Amino acid sequence: MAQARRSAPFYMTATTQFGLEEILAEELYQLGAEIEKIGQRAVEFVGDMQLCYEANLWCRTAVRILRPFAGFYAPNEKALYREVGRINWQDYIQPDQTFAITSVVNNSTFEHSLFVAQLAKDAIVDQFRDRTGQRPSVDVKNPDIRLHLHMLENEVVLSLDSSGESLHKRGYRQQTNVAPLNEALAAGILLLADWDGKKTVVDPMCGSGTLLTEAALIAQRIAPGLYHQGKFGFENWPDFDKALWETVRLDAEQARLDEPQALLYGSDLSPEFIELARENVEAAGLEDFIRFAVRDVKDATAPKGEPGIVIMNPPYGERIGEEAEMDALYKTIGDTLKTNFQGYDAFIFTGNLEAAKRVGLKTSRRIPLYNGPIDCRLLKYELYRGSRRTPAPETQE
Incomplete structure (x- = not known):
């Protein structure tokens, strides 16, 4: 019976950040998923329970893996309460378990997602009370069962959340007061850069080290x-x-390669950031794979050996009056890339597209992404060696 349940395929939805959908679909495909649809910030796919477990363990760009189990039309409050109440909730929640509902409402007659979640919660609790005299408690912080309610134009889909804590929270990051990149986004940037996991990676503005930690993983x-x-x-x-689950987890633990596969270098002007980066990397058990140094970006140089990629997430300068400072910083970045990283591919992830013009190099790709609410681009520059690069005439700003 257990074997039959393991192998029976079902629908799932993996959520991600805008711009990472194709990367996530490829990750799922490599795990054996049958991709049904690539949407906005989500990939719909089919797989069995083993794939559900593996997707949670292995997908670097996923935020959550959801398992839809019910769908209906709810034009009004009464219909929503009635339809939720028709589901046999003991199939999904035990009376002694806690649960929480996250709701997302788009283009619906319902205006507030919190109200929708509350109404659905009432329907579930009332059913338990009527049938068993007991009711599961709500725990919004750390529930046993997380439910996801998605309503688009009054069409409702209810899903079980297989992930628990959001998958982008890897758990290696120590307390930080800086605003580092979300881990799934950092992994996505590396995968969008078509990095093969072998070439040298240099991050000359590494901050607390998230890009390099994800590179090491x-x-x-x-x-x-x-x-x-x-x-x-x-x-x-x-x-x-x-x-x-124990088999899937053991397979993942045994897949780890102990010998360093790539040279990974990080530097930053701030000794505090470098200290923080070292703490994060140690917490992840990756200190043997990444080298850090305190260094200004203008002094960053390519290590000896075959060229790889140089990748960075410089400040965006969101405070008023920082325009001149940002222009100067991005010009310095461009000068450093031109002078010290010939033969490399460079990637700059930034939310300051005006300052990025000061890099002074022609982009070969411009990939739209978001860092939280900030509209960003991942900019690729191919830094040719010698004669392949025709220097542009210098223009005085």
Whole structure:
């Protein structure tokens, strides 16, 4: 019976950030998923329970893996309450478990997602009370069962959240007062750069080291879900297959490569940031794979050996009056790339597209992404060696 349940395929939805959908679809495909649809910030796919577990462990760009189980039309409050109440909730939640509902409402007669979540919660609790005299408690912070309600034009889809804590929170990051890149976005940037996990990576403005930490996870074939804090959501499901999960987890632990696969270098002007980066990398157990130094970006140089990629997420300068400072910084970045990184491919991830013009190099790709609410671009520059690069005439600003 357990074997039949393991192999029966079902629909799932993996959520991600804008711009990473194709990368996530490729990750899922490599795990054996049948891709059904690539949407905005989501990939719909089919797979079995093993794939559900593996997707949570291995997908570097996923935020959540959802398992849809019910859908209906709800034109008004009464209909929403009635339809939620028709589902047999003991198939999904035990009376002694806690649960929470996250709702997303778009183009609907319902204006507030919190109200929709509250109404659905009432319908679930009332059903338990009527049938068993007991009711599961709500715990919005750390529930046993997380439900996701998505309403688009009054069409409702209810899903179980298999992930628990968001997958981008890897758990290796120590307390930080800086605004680092989200880990899934950092991994996505490296995968969008077509980095093969072998070439040298230099981050001359590494901050707290997220790009390089994610690079080390890719290079050493380490599943990011091994750092996941607390239980995954599926571990609290009634059909949780403990033996299968232990096998999947053991396979992931054994896939890790112990010998360094790529040279990874990070530097930053701030000794505090470098100290923080070292702490994060040690927390991830990756200190043997990344070298750090305190250095101004203008002094950054390519290490000896074959050219690789230079990648960075410089400040965007969001405070008023920082325009001149940002222009100067981005010009310095451009000068450093031209002088010290010939033969490399350079990638700059930035939310300051005006200052990025001061880099003074022609982009070969411009990929739209978001860093939180900030509209950003991943800019690629090919830094040719010698005669292949025709110097542009200098223009006085």
